[in-house]
Amino acid sequence: MLEGCTPWPADPARRYREALLWRGETLGTLLRTAAAEYGDAIALVHGDRRITYAELDRWADRMAAGFARYGISPGDRVVVQLPNVPEFVAVCFALFRLGAKPVFALTAHRSQEIGHLCRITGAVAYVLPGVHRGFDHRVLAKEVRSGAPSLRLLFSLSGKGGDVIDLSTVDAEPVELPGQDPSDAAFFLLSGGTTALPKVIPRTHDDYAYQIRATSAVLGMSTSDVYLAVLPLEFNFTWGCPGVLGTLVSGGTVVLADDPTADDCFALISRERVTVTSVVPSIAQLWLEAAEWSEADLSSLRVVQIGGAKLQRSVAERITPVLGCELQQVFGMAEGLLTLTRLGDAPEVVLGTQGRPLSEEDEIRIVGPDDRDVADGEIGELLTRGPYTLRGYYRAPEHNAIAFTEDGFYRSGDLARLTADGDLVIEGRIKDVIIRGGDKISAAEVEGHLLGYPGVLRAAVVGVPDDLLGERTCAYLVVAGERPSLPDLKRALHDCGLAGYKLPDRVEFVDELPVTPLGKVDKVALVRLAERSRLSVTNRKG
Incomplete structure (x- = not known):
């Protein structure tokens, strides 16, 4: 097990192996097995590119040798x-086979997040987009490298420059590579927690291979399925629930979407006969609105x-009538x-x-707050442990001490209840996180940056309910002197490297932030205030 990772205790690990949940597979071999069975079938579609299983398998081998070189x-x-x-996909499989560990980062991340990931993981390399949607990540990469002593290699998707290596040149004759320990970390996902910067989540070959198989079985994935990857591939939801990896293990086809808009995705669904996709509620709502007037053929969708x-x-009630497919809710x-x-x-x-x-x-x-189980049907904090739930964040012993119980249950921070039939209902969150269109935002992180703006004395950021995005962020500020405009604040935060x-x-500007009897900022009161302000504006417009 990689230093800094927390292994499962011996007893549950043995139980998972005896139950054949953990089968000793490594993620790099999953593609090898699929390529042997489905070699000439189409594995990936992106625009006009169509890549077979055999081609993807060879590409991963050659790239693994190139990285080793x-x-x-x-x-x-x-x-x-x-x-x-x-x-x-090719980069990840290449690194899996080499035994190196991908650390997933969103394209929206900037210097603050990327620098943090490089430092906390001791990353030796950074694979970046080049120029993506008008932003030059190569400039960001050089800035990050100056503050990350371990970082020595930069690989760019679009072009080279100086010491940035063109990713297309990472290619060499395949070589024999060392075998991997399936109980070791295969890659790292990022948390969406309350801390200012994301915690790093090690996912092992054993646990993730099980997750892929199990979610594929629940959806009945087969060679006839076509999965549309709408959300970023770096999301656990898109990557392996069953997502990209589950589709490849099942012999299906993965179609990669550049944009989640209904126009683009409906065209792909129609052209490629997509059967399965996964989206966040805000995208689903936009699709429902578009489907009312769109003439796209969505009849292939099953889930x-x-x-x-x-x-x-x-x-939820509109999904089946409007899109003509089954809805699967996923938490x-x-x-x-x-x-x-x-x-x-x-x-x-x-x-x-x-x-x-x-x-x-x-x-x-x-x-409940006393860590005792609540009565059936009552709301409390959700704790969990199991064959694919981590036992500790990477290199975070102090946080692990409070994020897990002594017997290994993970404290999710979610408020939930169980129905009489054992179904889970999520009721809210304990943690101070705003979920905006599926993206998790730490209020404390944004508040910290706002307090660095000239004249801002106090800051509180809350999530305000929104029909489209689920929540929008509202910043309440106490300022001295001239009130800054929202565009000026955004520009300053962006310049600080905030995504x-x-x-x-x-x-919104206030003279004082409301506080609870314990002296903490009363964010419940701020959410109510924001709602009243929104309704007042709506009524005036009406």
């Missing part, structure tokens, strides 16, 4: 920040998975636990719950 070794960490392109944020029942976390409604579940379960745990070995507790999705949607 540049000095990347088993155990090395490599930050991977690419859009939804075939290179993302749309929706997760990442709370799905309003009014939206999940990069840390592990997944709950899903099953195909054929009663309408009340599909529309009103987040379903049942993926595995029979998933253990769930709903507890675009974290920038406030609204700013």
Whole structure:
């Protein structure tokens, strides 16, 4: 096990192996097995590019040898920040086979997040997009490298410059590579927690291979399935629930979308006969609106998975009538636990719950503030442990001490209850996180940057309910002197390296922030204030 990772205790690990949940597979071999069985079938589609299983398998082998030629070794960490392109899949499989560890980063991440990931993981390399949507990541990479002593190699998807290596040149004759320990970390996902910068989540070959197989079985994935990757590939939801990897293991085809808009995605669904996709509620709502007037043929769709944020029942009720497919509600976390409604579940379960745990070995507790189990049906904090839920964040012993119970249950920070039939209903969050269109934003991080703006004395950031995005961010500020405009604040935060999705949607000014009896900022009161302000504006417009 890689230094800094927390292994599963011996007893549950043995139980998972005896139950054949963990089968000793490595992620790099999954593609090898699929290529042997489905060699000439199409594995990936992106625009006009169509890549077979055999071609993807050879590409991964040659790229693994190319990375090795540049000095990347088993155990090395490599930050991977690419859009939804075939290179993302090839890079990850190449690194899996080499024994190096991809560290997933969103294309929206900027210097603050990328620098943090490079430093905390000791990354030796960074695979970046080049210029993507008008932003030159090569400039960012050089800035990050100056503050990350371990970082020595930069690989760019689009062109080279100076000491930035063109990713297309990472190619060499395949060589024999060392075998991998399936219980070791295969790659790293990022948390969406309350801390200013993301925690790093090690996912092992054993646990992730199980997750892929189990979610594929729940969806009945087969060679006839075509999966549309709409959300970023770096999301656990897109990558392996069952997502890209589950589709490839099943012999299906993965279609990569550049943009989640209905125009682009409906065209892909129609052209490629997409059967399965996964989206967040805000995208689902936009698709429902577009479907009312679109003439695109969506008849191939059999299932749309929706997760990442709370799905309003009014939206859930429209999925099947408008899109003509089954809805699967999914609650999940990069840390592990997944709950899903099953195909054929009663309408009340599909529309009103987040379903049942993926595995029979998933253990769930709903507890009160005293860590004691609440009565059946009552709301409490969701705790969990199981065969694909981490036992500790990477290189975070102090945080692990509070994020896990002594007997290994992960404290999710989610408020939940269980129905009489054992289905999970997510009711809210304990942690101070805003979920905006599926992206998780730490209020504390944004507040810290706002306090660095000239004249800002106090700052509080809250999530305000929004029909489209689930929540929008509203910043409440106490300032001295002239009040800054929202565009000026956004520009300053962006210049600090804050990702675009974290920038406030609204700013309100107050003389004092409300506080609770314990002296903490009363964010519940601020949310109510923001709602009243929004309704007042709506009424005036009306």
